[in-house]
């Protein structure tokens with residue numbers, strides 16, 4: 001159930017994973033007509049990348065995640081905001097959320113970079129009655145994994161990681177077109193009206209943020225024991241290919257009831 005987002009991995013996630021651009025939240029408000037009266041649920045909330053900014057746009061948000069270490073970071077990141085609640089749970093707890101909140105009570109259920117760990121067909125069917133008419137589900141992706149991008153530095157990173165891991169570094173985390181097509185079909189089958197919006201921008205990374213980003217994506221039991229040696233290994237592989245420009249494509253896949 002839980003995917004190893006704990007201990008140092010939770011710390012790296014909090015420190016190095018970027019948030020979503022404001023235009024992604026504008027899209028949620030626009031598609032679902034969110035108002036300060038709405039309640040939202042953020043499933044797989046992690047350290048709060050969606051939860052915290054969303055809370056500024058609605059009445060309250062419930063962040064749900066199976067990993068207490070991720071929730072602890074999220075709670076600290078939200079310090080000062082009184083309209084967030086944090087719940088240890090998974091997509092399997094949506095029926096319980098329906099019982100607590102009542103059907104038709106939620107403006108949006110967001111899932112940021114987490115749907116690939118959930119049973120999405122069942123989830124979308126269960127969420128449908130929970131959301132109010134005009135509300136719905138939003139599946140967000142936050143760019144392509146650092147080691148799967150179409151750039152020289154990303155290919156060098158992939159090569160170095162694969163050598164170190166001894167396996168292909170292939171997990172696209174639901175950002176690939178095949179997964180997105182599956183999610184669209186599944187949303188439509190559950191009765192939602194489906195739309196995809198994108199937000200694109202360019203960022204320049206430094207070596208520290210690339211190393212931190214990689215460490216935030218490893219299962220906790222695969223973290224390198226010698227972090228210094230790992231950093232040096234990546235530096236040797238990457239530096240000839242700098243500057244590390246990243247074209248970030250954020251997708252906001254929505255299913256409206």
Ligand SMILES: C[S@@+](CC[C@H](N)C(=O)[O-])C[C@H]1O[C@@H](n2cnc3c(N)ncnc32)[C@H](O)[C@@H]1O
Nearest residue numbers: 005044045046049067070090091112113114117
């Ligand atoms: C990659 S992080 C995403 C965090 C944040 N939502 C974001 O957009 O950056 C994925 C999160 O999903 C959580 N997760 C894994 N399996 C889950 C499940 N079945 N239900 C809910 N959350 C789950 C993990 O614990 C982790 O915190």
